[in-house]
Amino acid sequence: MTTSGALTGVTVQDAILRADKVTMRFGGLIANREVDFVIPRGGIVSLIGPNGAGKTTFFNQLTGMLQPTSGEITFEDTSLVGRSPHEIVELGVGRTFQNIRLFGAMTVLANVMVGHHVRMKASWWGSLLRLPAVRAEEEATRQRARELLDMVGLSRRFEEDWAKNLPYGDQRRLELARALASEPKLLLLDEPTAGMNPGETAQMTELIKRLRDELDLTVLLIEHDMKVVMGISERITVLDHGELLAEGKPDEIRANPSVIEAYLGKGATTA
Amino acid sequence: MDPLMRRAIITGLLGGAAVTHIGLIGMIDAFQSRDTIADVLTLGALLPILIALLIGWRSGGPMRTPHLVPTNRHAILLGAVGGAVTGLVIAALALFTTTVDVRWILSNASPSLAEELWYGQGPALGSILVVLVSAAAGAAGAALHVVPGPVARALTVGGLTAILVALMEPFVVAVLRNIGLRILEDTFYAQGGLTLIGFVLVFAITAAGTYAWAIRGRETKQRVAAMPPDRRRTGKLVVYFMLAAFLLLLPQIVGSRLSEVVGTVGLYILLGLGLNIVVGFAGLLDLGYVAFYAVGAYTTAVLTSAASPAFSPELPFFGALPFVVVAAMLIGLMVGTPVLRLRGDYLAIVTLGFGEIARILFLSAWAQPLVGGAQGILSVPPPIPFGRDPQSIYYPILFFCILAAVAARSLQGSRVGRAWNAMREDESVAEATGINTVTYKLLAFGLGAAFGCISGALFATKIGTVFPVSFDLLVSINALALIILGGMGNIAGVIVGALVLVGLPELLREFSEFRLLIYGVVLVAMMLLRPEGLLPSRSRRAELHEREDAEDQYEDEAGEKTGQPVVTT
Numbered sequence: 001m002t003t004s005g006a007l008t009g010v011t012v013q014d015a016i017l018r019a020d021k022v023t024m025r026f027g028g029l030i031a032n033r034e035v036d037f038v039i040p041r042g043g044i045v046s047l048i049g050p051n052g053a054g055k056t057t058f059f060n061q062l063t064g065m066l067q068p069t070s071g072e073i074t075f076e077d078t079s080l081v082g083r084s085p086h087e088i089v090e091l092g093v094g095r096t097f098q099n100i101r102l103f104g105a106m107t108v109l110a111n112v113m114v115g116h117h118v119r120m121k122a123s124w125w126g127s128l129l130r131l132p133a134v135r136a137e138e139e140a141t142r143q144r145a146r147e148l149l150d151m152v153g154l155s156r157r158f159e160e161d162w163a164k165n166l167p168y169g170d171q172r173r174l175e176l177a178r179a180l181a182s183e184p185k186l187l188l189l190d191e192p193t194a195g196m197n198p199g200e201t202a203q204m205t206e207l208i209k210r211l212r213d214e215l216d217l218t219v220l221l222i223e224h225d226m227k228v229v230m231g232i233s234e235r236i237t238v239l240d241h242g243e244l245l246a247e248g249k250p251d252e253i254r255a256n257p258s259v260i261e262a263y264l265g266k267g268a269t270t271a
Numbered sequence: 272m273d274p275l276m277r278r279a280i281i282t283g284l285l286g287g288a289a290v291t292h293i294g295l296i297g298m299i300d301a302f303q304s305r306d307t308i309a310d311v312l313t314l315g316a317l318l319p320i321l322i323a324l325l326i327g328w329r330s331g332g333p334m335r336t337p338h339l340v341p342t343n344r345h346a347i348l349l350g351a352v353g354g355a356v357t358g359l360v361i362a363a364l365a366l367f368t369t370t371v372d373v374r375w376i377l378s379n380a381s382p383s384l385a386e387e388l389w390y391g392q393g394p395a396l397g398s399i400l401v402v403l404v405s406a407a408a409g410a411a412g413a414a415l416h417v418v419p420g421p422v423a424r425a426l427t428v429g430g431l432t433a434i435l436v437a438l439m440e441p442f443v444v445a446v447l448r449n450i451g452l453r454i455l456e457d458t459f460y461a462q463g464g465l466t467l468i469g470f471v472l473v474f475a476i477t478a479a480g481t482y483a484w485a486i487r488g489r490e491t492k493q494r495v496a497a498m499p500p501d502r503r504r505t506g507k508l509v510v511y512f513m514l515a516a517f518l519l520l521l522p523q524i525v526g527s528r529l530s531e532v533v534g535t536v537g538l539y540i541l542l543g544l545g546l547n548i549v550v551g552f553a554g555l556l557d558l559g560y561v562a563f564y565a566v567g568a569y570t571t572a573v574l575t576s577a578a579s580p581a582f583s584p585e586l587p588f589f590g591a592l593p594f595v596v597v598a599a600m601l602i603g604l605m606v607g608t609p610v611l612r613l614r615g616d617y618l619a620i621v622t623l624g625f626g627e628i629a630r631i632l633f634l635s636a637w638a639q640p641l642v643g644g645a646q647g648i649l650s651v652p653p654p655i656p657f658g659r660d661p662q663s664i665y666y667p668i669l670f671f672c673i674l675a676a677v678a679a680r681s682l683q684g685s686r687v688g689r690a691w692n693a694m695r696e697d698e699s700v701a702e703a704t705g706i707n708t709v710t711y712k713l714l715a716f717g718l719g720a721a722f723g724c725i726s727g728a729l730f731a732t733k734i735g736t737v738f739p740v741s742f743d744l745l746v747s748i749n750a751l752a753l754i755i756l757g758g759m760g761n762i763a764g765v766i767v768g769a770l771v772l773v774g775l776p777e778l779l780r781e782f783s784e785f786r787l788l789i790y791g792v793v794l795v796a797m798m799l800l801r802p803e804g805l806l807p808s809r810s811r812r813a814e815l816h817e818r819e820d821a822e823d824q825y826e827d828e829a830g831e832k833t834g835q836p837v838v839t840t
Binding site for chain 1: 688693699703704
């Protein structure tokens, strides 16, 4: 199977996700116009663009929170269009949010355990009767949640604290752990380092790379911080005004005059 | 003027307004019939004093904006001033009612009210007395800020308990007789209230107990936690055994009249536990919960009563119950489906409508052939093998309450409970985390309906007749109010809430005309002082008391954020 990227003619042999001519219209506003997009399996791919370029809108269509006006999105040969968010999670797409959205008045551990919900089998009547199988599954989930907290570097000291009381950086880590708990094959990260200081940002970048290797993930991230994007991405897609502006390796994007212009305005190409 | 002093005077005026209000609506007069301390203090006389105490407590406390904390002596002075202002208003009210006759519009503004406000003295002495007493009460209220925390707590709990025990006189006396402690009766109780000795003793014992718990409570808990597991298990078993024995013997201990009240409380506990699943766990504000109560009662009546108009299989109660539960769960799904996409306020309004529709349907001519319209359905049989008398029907109610509490507890700590909580916290994120919010909403409605309908079924068999008027909005509001009062999302809170909001008013029937007023005051006071409820679940507590901190923290962090892209080439 071969698909060509619109601008640079890339071919991808093994795509975990592909979007064909995805258009999203809100009344008269076109947030995404015929975006073609491919994520190679096992890669780390970034989606960048100035504020208002339609990145998060695009993200929301991949996760089922918005339905595209037209176009097609397939994940491992299954169409995602028309599916609800929880079905897409079940297929193996996990996500985090730009503005952290944890379940604030639940414990840190419970937040991660909620993430594992789709992989659990306990029925409501099984839970009601506390069947042995249900209790065993509950215990296994708790163990798994603790492992994930370790993995993202959250101290176990916090596990019974309220999610909302965690420091900012730890909230980002927790959100990551919650997304991982659903055992995704593709992880979508919406600005994972937003609001972090340089030290935390570096740690997060390392963490994302390590998770990809350890858990066999494919990662798509939206990111503003170019240092992060250039350091982590294998391929970068640039959106501007809802349209695909460029696609390529980090070095190609860095050198692309239209990308620099989109970010810094006309005349900045020489800077 | 000193802002604290200004606040004290304003608060005092508010206290005066409160006393004026309860005086003019006749509450003081009505409460005059009950003694708190026999021959010393009637309940009617106590009310203005309690208000002055509260005013003093408010006046003497720390102020938020501008941030001012009065010194100890200043606090007491402020409290006394606040109380005195209240006293002045009371004296003015008494003077007004004796000089101007406004009885044609305010029937309670009579000389007898003035006499009560003046403690039966003349205008001059009475006015001076009421100002002095109110000032003293205000100072005492302010003193609660001055004394150490555990002492203040002990005094408050002791005082409130003593007043409550005095109020409960007829019932406590009945209980004492039932358990063969008549001896105590003469020491503690006079006709209509506690004796002075009794009041002091009750106050002293509860205050001392509260103080000891405040000082030693944590230590005791740690000691229990440090005990070897087998001893702890034995201890637990002993506690459970005693609790079980108490619950089983309760109807015999309290007698028939109180058992009736206990039964009603039980029905509301069931309702509360069911509504708590919908509102407390899943965060779906359902104001039409009475619909399920009604469906439970009517289905039971139709299936068991020989007088059921159209269809009357005359099943025994426990034979009918499975059908009742299934019917209610189906209705729950029916109600739940159209409101799936609604959130918050919109959901509340629509469910409110459903509740009313249910009542009107049962009343309608259209449904009359099946459910009897306004005539209702008569002769619903008792739940054989149990009888209908309060001491017998208590047992099935107790059984279902325990069943419901255990079920709610199991669900709370499970995959299902977590999914509900996640939905309550943030519905769209819950969906994006993999929770099928449609299924879980319907499940909450269905299970909530099941609990509610069992309560309705027991209600029908307990009363023996079913009429549409029994299922008005007030049932929904009561059920909601009791879980708010008890503590949203917490099972023990539901029980406490039902005892306070349903049990107390049942015991104080003679004051029932003021029931809604007291209800309102209690709920407003709760929202101001303890918004998380009496026994909050941990999450509600966190939500309501730590939000401010969390928000501050978030704003600090957000200040560092820059939305601008950083291009480093």
